[in-house]
Amino acid sequence: MSYGSINLADNIEFLSGISNDSVNLIYIDPPFNTGAKQSMTSLKTIRDEKGDRTGFGGNRYRTERGESRSYLDTFDDYIGYLAPRLEEAHRILTADGSLFLHIDYRESHYCKIVLDQIFGRDSFMNEIIWSYDYGGRSKRKWPAKHDSIFWYAVDPKNYTFNFDAIDRIPYLAPSLVGKEKAARGKIPTDVWWQTIVPTNGKERTGYPTQKPLAILERIVKVHSNADEMVMDFFAGSGTTGVAAAKNERFFTLVDANPEAVQVAVKRLAKYSPECVGFTPDSRLA
Numbered sequence: 001m002s003y004g005s006i007n008l009a010d011n012i013e014f015l016s017g018i019s020n021d022s023v024n025l026i027y028i029d030p031p032f033n034t035g036a037k038q039s040m041t042s043l044k045t046i047r048d049e050k051g052d053r054t055g056f057g058g059n060r061y062r063t064e065r066g067e068s069r070s071y072l073d074t075f076d077d078y079i080g081y082l083a084p085r086l087e088e089a090h091r092i093l094t095a096d097g098s099l100f101l102h103i104d105y106r107e108s109h110y111c112k113i114v115l116d117q118i119f120g121r122d123s124f125m126n127e128i129i130w131s132y133d134y135g136g137r138s139k140r141k142w143p144a145k146h147d148s149i150f151w152y153a154v155d156p157k158n159y160t161f162n163f164d165a166i167d168r169i170p171y172l173a174p175s176l177v178g179k180e181k182a183a184r185g186k187i188p189t190d191v192w193w194q195t196i197v198p199t200n201g202k203e204r205t206g207y208p209t210q211k212p213l214a215i216l217e218r219i220v221k222v223h224s225n226a227d228e229m230v231m232d233f234f235a236g237s238g239t240t241g242v243a244a245a246k247n248e249r250f251f252t253l254v255d256a257n258p259e260a261v262q263v264a265v266k267r268l269a270k271y272s273p274e275c276v277g278f279t280p281d282s283r284l285a
């Protein structure tokens, strides 16, 4: 059985074909308008007697550069580009649906204003801060180490929030709260500490700007129910699809970049996604 679809398309065209009131949860992580080409080259460690490093068990290894993947992240009128897509998101959400927009400090304040206009200020539920600790530290200003994830509910009085599905986190001072509470852990706040996808971790796909599965799983479990439809129309490597399928939700993924959809196909192969607008690379599936 297929849990969903992966679509190669410009999302504005794709969204125009989606019915009103048909998607329960949308998470999007659009390009952040960094003004750069986002790219990543994967690295493979290969055992080689002539390699330049000694590793586990005294074996020799060398590093080989794998495939490069990239997309352009420069916009003259970012809000002019994003706003029509946010309007479509609002149109296709169910009456109890929610949108999560993942963005960074460059455009977040402008996005908040546009979302208030489209959804209404009352529909703004949270600004979740994803805080991480990776990369260089500026000596000229406070190092920026967070992204914002805006949560808007179509109806602020009727939305999905599965409190019991929230994963608990350790208390900072467990000795102050007693054994039982310390063992259970506490509910996270709107500040989520989570490492980036580790460079050598199993989760890493090699797609630039891939987001951690733990963040997506928290959103999917708490803000949707089994068998509901979860959509990501800036899908990249398909993290949202993995979080949805693992938790028995249906997914619709859209990306305009052929490299992205191939990575998503590989990641989601075991859920037999329908591939629309492209032929999956037979070496990947």
Ligand SMILES: C[S@@+](CC[C@H](N)C(=O)[O-])C[C@H]1O[C@@H](n2cnc3c(N)ncnc32)[C@H](O)[C@@H]1O
Residues within 6 Å of the ligand: 009, 010, 011, 012, 029, 030, 031, 032, 071, 207, 208, 209, 210, 211, 212, 233, 234, 235, 236, 237, 238, 239, 240, 254, 255, 256, 257, 260
């Ligand atoms: C920041 S990445 C998403 C990364 C993703 N969250 C992940 O975990 O891998 C943004 C994606 O949006 C895609 N994109 C940009 N403009 C698009 C458009 N008009 N239609 C569909 N996809 C688009 C890019 O190709 C890129 O893969």
